[in-house]
Amino acid sequence: MMRLLVTGGCGFIGSNFIHYALREHDDWEVVNLDRLTYAGNPANLSDIEGDERYRFVRGDIADRDLVDGLFRDGLDAVVNFAAETHVDRSILDPSPFIDTNVRGTQVLLEAARNHDVGRFVHISTDEVYGSVTEGRFTEDSPLRPNSPYAASKAAADLLCRAYHISYGVPVMVTRSSNNYGPYQFPEKLIPLMIRNALAGMDLPVYGEGAQVRDWLYVEDNCRAIGVVLMKGRPGEIYNIGGGSERRNIEVVEMICRVLGERLNRDPEDFKRLIKHIRDPRGAAHDFRYALECSKMRGLGWMPQVTFEDGLARTVDWYLANQDWVEGVITGEYLEYCRRVYGDG
Numbered sequence: 001m002m003r004l005l006v007t008g009g010c011g012f013i014g015s016n017f018i019h020y021a022l023r024e025h026d027d028w029e030v031v032n033l034d035r036l037t038y039a040g041n042p043a044n045l046s047d048i049e050g051d052e053r054y055r056f057v058r059g060d061i062a063d064r065d066l067v068d069g070l071f072r073d074g075l076d077a078v079v080n081f082a083a084e085t086h087v088d089r090s091i092l093d094p095s096p097f098i099d100t101n102v103r104g105t106q107v108l109l110e111a112a113r114n115h116d117v118g119r120f121v122h123i124s125t126d127e128v129y130g131s132v133t134e135g136r137f138t139e140d141s142p143l144r145p146n147s148p149y150a151a152s153k154a155a156a157d158l159l160c161r162a163y164h165i166s167y168g169v170p171v172m173v174t175r176s177s178n179n180y181g182p183y184q185f186p187e188k189l190i191p192l193m194i195r196n197a198l199a200g201m202d203l204p205v206y207g208e209g210a211q212v213r214d215w216l217y218v219e220d221n222c223r224a225i226g227v228v229l230m231k232g233r234p235g236e237i238y239n240i241g242g243g244s245e246r247r248n249i250e251v252v253e254m255i256c257r258v259l260g261e262r263l264n265r266d267p268e269d270f271k272r273l274i275k276h277i278r279d280p281r282g283a284a285h286d287f288r289y290a291l292e293c294s295k296m297r298g299l300g301w302m303p304q305v306t307f308e309d310g311l312a313r314t315v316d317w318y319l320a321n322q323d324w325v326e327g328v329i330t331g332e333y334l335e336y337c338r339r340v341y342g343d344g
């Protein structure tokens with residue numbers, strides 16, 4: 001058996017990864033450490049409650065005693081998803097991003113160092129590279145983070161590097177592009193647009209919506225993380241891109257088209273809801289991210305889900321799981337929306 005600590009497993013990618021891990025690997029056991037912030041939802045994993053290969057621990061990755069205790073119980077590997085993840089929130093208040101993304105990662109690395117853990121995958125983001133106008137970022141591109149979120153992730157990546165070089169901790173870093181798919185909290189672009197369109201509410205698009213993102217279906221990312229966990233080389237960084245660059249406005253219009261097809265409605269009914277609003281990110285809003293992913297291809301990984309197919313699957317999942325969406329939306333989230341988007 002491989003005993004795996006997954007942190008942040010009640011969030012979007014973490015919960016998809018735990019489903020993937022238990023489904024694809026009969027010989028893996030998962031301990032999920034999650035603080036259950038506004039973004040964490042145990043219901044994402046309700047179907048595996050009672051599975052003897054799964055255990056949930058509620059707690060903070062920055063809590064040294066708690067983390068030390070989990071490592072003392074014996075762990076073979078760690079995958080660190082836990083993070084504050086929303087760029088706009090980091091612009092409103094960077095402090096929680098430093099506490100979790102930087103200090104929390106250091107606590108985990110220190111425990112891995114003290115307990116000689118076999119493998120450690122740290123989940124990072126393409127946002128650490130900043131914005132690119134032409135070409136693609138390689139794993140050796142300079143780090144030029146523009147938002148407090150991206151800076152906190154870059155700081156954690158550098159700690160991973162230092163813990164590998166100084167102490168030999170076998171840490172690998174993955175930097176993926178924008179994920180989408182089931183269980184994504186509805187403050188992120190795709191689920192936000194689906195929910196608002198269904199409710200007949202404005203579809204808020206920052207500026208002209210000209211920013212370009214490379215979209216990665218979450219299952220493709222989970223497979224990639226599994227590959228890095230098993231075959232990656234300690235000390236290495238791996239870019240994981242979906243190879244699907246789209247402007248934000250194109251994504252929103254595609255969602256309107258798919259919703260129109262699924263609900264037998266005129267897509268124009270949804271497109272009319274698009275509202276261009278002032279960009280709260282200002283200069284911190286990166287124009288384009290794009291990744292060179294030949295290192296991952298060298299490990300035998302390629303994305304398998306096209307953007308058209310992944311988006312259709314995602315819309316179908318949100319249509320079938322509207323109770324889940326309403327269940328994760330708290331008063332705190334609605335208050336946050338009012339601060340960012342106004343009362344409309």
Ligand code: NAD
Pocket residue numbers: 007008009010011012013014033034035036037038039040041059060061062080081082083084085086100104123124125126153175176177178179180185
């Ligand atoms: P998410 O916001 O959906 O989930 C984060 C999870 O971490 C939540 O369950 C939350 O409760 C938990 N958490 C937060 N602070 C914690 C703490 N101090 N201790 C324990 N648990 C804590 O995030 P996500 O979108 O699933 O992202 C997961 C990871 O992937 C993050 O590290 C993020 O930076 C990275 N990433 C995300 C994307 C994306 O498109 N979503 C892209 C690239 C990289």
